[in-house]
Amino acid sequence: MVAKVKHMQAAQVSPQLIEKYGLAGPRYTSYPSALHFADDFQETQFLQDLKSQQEPISVYIHLPFCRTMCWFCGCNKIVTRKQDKADRYLDYLAKEMLLWRAQLTDVKVGQVHFGGGTPNFFNVQQIDRLNALLRCYLPLTPEVQISVELSPDVLTEDQVWAFSRLGAKRASIGIQDTSPMVQEAVNRPQPMHCNVDAVRWLRAAGFTSINVDLIYGLPHQDRASFRQTIQDVLALEPDRFALFNYAHVPWLKPTQKVFASDIFPNPMDKLEIFQDSRETLEAAGYTFIGLDHFAQHDDELAKAWNNGKLQRDFQGYSVTESAAILGIGLSSVSQSPKAYRQNFKQLEDYEAALDAGQLPLAKGLALTEDDGIRRTVINRLMCQLKLDFANLSDELGIDFADYFKTSLVDMQELVTDGFVAMTDTGLVVTKMGRFFLRNIAMQFDAYRERQVGRCSQTL
Numbered sequence: 391m392v393a394k395v396k397h398m399q400a401a402q403v404s405p406q407l408i409e410k411y412g413l414a415g416p417r418y419t420s421y422p423s424a425l426h427f428a429d430d431f432q433e434t435q436f437l438q439d440l441k442s443q444q445e446p447i448s449v450y451i452h453l454p455f456c457r458t459m460c461w462f463c464g465c466n467k468i469v470t471r472k473q474d475k476a477d478r479y480l481d482y483l484a485k486e487m488l489l490w491r492a493q494l495t496d497v498k499v500g501q502v503h504f505g506g507g508t509p510n511f512f513n514v515q516q517i518d519r520l521n522a523l524l525r526c527y528l529p530l531t532p533e534v535q536i537s538v539e540l541s542p543d544v545l546t547e548d549q550v551w552a553f554s555r556l557g558a559k560r561a562s563i564g565i566q567d568t569s570p571m572v573q574e575a576v577n578r579p580q581p582m583h584c585n586v587d588a589v590r591w592l593r594a595a596g597f598t599s600i601n602v603d604l605i606y607g608l609p610h611q612d613r614a615s616f617r618q619t620i621q622d623v624l625a626l627e628p629d630r631f632a633l634f635n636y637a638h639v640p641w642l643k644p645t646q647k648v649f650a651s652d653i654f655p656n657p658m659d660k661l662e663i664f665q666d667s668r669e670t671l672e673a674a675g676y677t678f679i680g681l682d683h684f685a686q687h688d689d690e691l692a693k694a695w696n697n698g699k700l701q702r703d704f705q706g707y708s709v710t711e712s713a714a715i716l717g718i719g720l721s722s723v724s725q726s727p728k729a730y731r732q733n734f735k736q737l738e739d740y741e742a743a744l745d746a747g748q749l750p751l752a753k754g755l756a757l758t759e760d761d762g763i764r765r766t767v768i769n770r771l772m773c774q775l776k777l778d779f780a781n782l783s784d785e786l787g788i789d790f791a792d793y794f795k796t797s798l799v800d801m802q803e804l805v806t807d808g809f810v811a812m813t814d815t816g817l818v819v820t821k822m823g824r825f826f827l828r829n830i831a832m833q834f835d836a837y838r839e840r841q842v843g844r845c846s847q848t849l
């Protein structure tokens with residue numbers, strides 16, 4: 391049985407292994423990755439999938455505005471100080487929700503997530519209007535779960551209460567790094583008192599889950615500075631941490647060109663920063679989940695991880711069991727069992743489509759049967775760190791060992807390097823292999839040759 395394959399103990403990763411596996415590769419928040427979405431996509435399949443959902447779906451709503459630009463940022467955002475842009479954006483969100491409502495006659499919405507950009511760019515009146523739109527246009531279940539991403543540096547207590555009125559009970563706050571030197575280098579000044587206030591206000595307003603986003607691999611970080619960041623954030627007692635590997639893709643995100651190449655920690659430093667953080671968080675009672683998340687033992691995410699119910703989608707790891715996620719707003723991505731679709735990224739294109747009474751579809755991808763099989767396998771690996779070949783054969787209607795014979799031959803090299811333990815019946819990612827999880831998943835990726843030079847480094 392796969393479960394009986396013994397995990398290897400963590401070992402020192404050699405510079406040779408770092409060099410060998412320091413490749414460009416997707417984060418596998420989707421498969422195939424968004425790089426393969428095409429302009430000529432027809433959304434008939436997606437709409438059919440959406441309408442046929444028996445269980446409540448999830449909705450993602452993108453709120454793209456930010457007051458300032460963080461140089462490292464890879465999100466789709468619009469940097470502006472003009473507050474009235476949010477009013478106009480809400481007008482267009484209303485138009486889009488109205489169009490989707492016509493598609494959701496027999497479908498309910500069980501989860502809503504507001505992401506950005508900076509959702510708390512919106513002022514209290516604008517958040518209240520968002521609340522009204524949500525309840526007017528989307529068929530929410532009575533027990534709908536609502537979550538929001540917040541940026542503590544521009545957050546006010548009144549905004550927290552406005553999101554609470556909207557029904558949000560979960561918040562994810564972006565801290566990234568508490569070192570003033572790092573913050574200055576990335577143009578994100580955020581004194582610690584902003585983070586302390588944010589958490590205090592959220593708890594007082596009844597938020598039951600607070601996640602903190604951190605990024606390792608940023609300019610000027612080293613082991614000592616990031617240890618301090620972890621200690622600073624632990625003092626806030628968040629329920630969850632996401633510890634993201636900085637994605638340096640200046641050919642896609644030109645603001646990253648501001649960074650000199652010699653101010654980044656090297657891949658070995660990054661590995662040590664991650665291992666230090668992991669040890670500290672585990673010692674503090676957090677469970678290490680998947681690639682880069684940590685949660686307190688009694689948190690839903692930790693329970694889903696322990697029960698094999700963890701999910702992965704465009705927002706990272708989640709407990710959502712929705713087979714369909716509907717993305718609303720600029721650049722939002724939707725996913726269904728057989729397709730992905732993405733809205734326009736440029737505001738003028740997004741508005742023009744809605745002015746013409748059309749859904750603002752920019753591109754997408756209809757999954758082939760092979761895409762669907764590989765998506766299941768890669769998702770299982772990212773969420774459970776193991777594959778049971780017999781179970782997957784039954785579930786997918788294939789002979790796993792035969793279907794993936796080339797992948798399994800290639801996998802032998804990762805077995806030799808200590809990242810994977812494999813038998814005839816399955817494979818398990820080792821403790822050391824977790825740092826190379828994206829590399830392991832790449833063995834099942836039919837598009838990997840075409841992604842070279844287009845993704846961030848895995849290490």
Ligand code: SF4
Nearest residue numbers: 456459460463465507
């Ligand atoms: S606040 Fe967030 S979305 Fe906005 S620029 Fe900074 S990292 Fe990007």
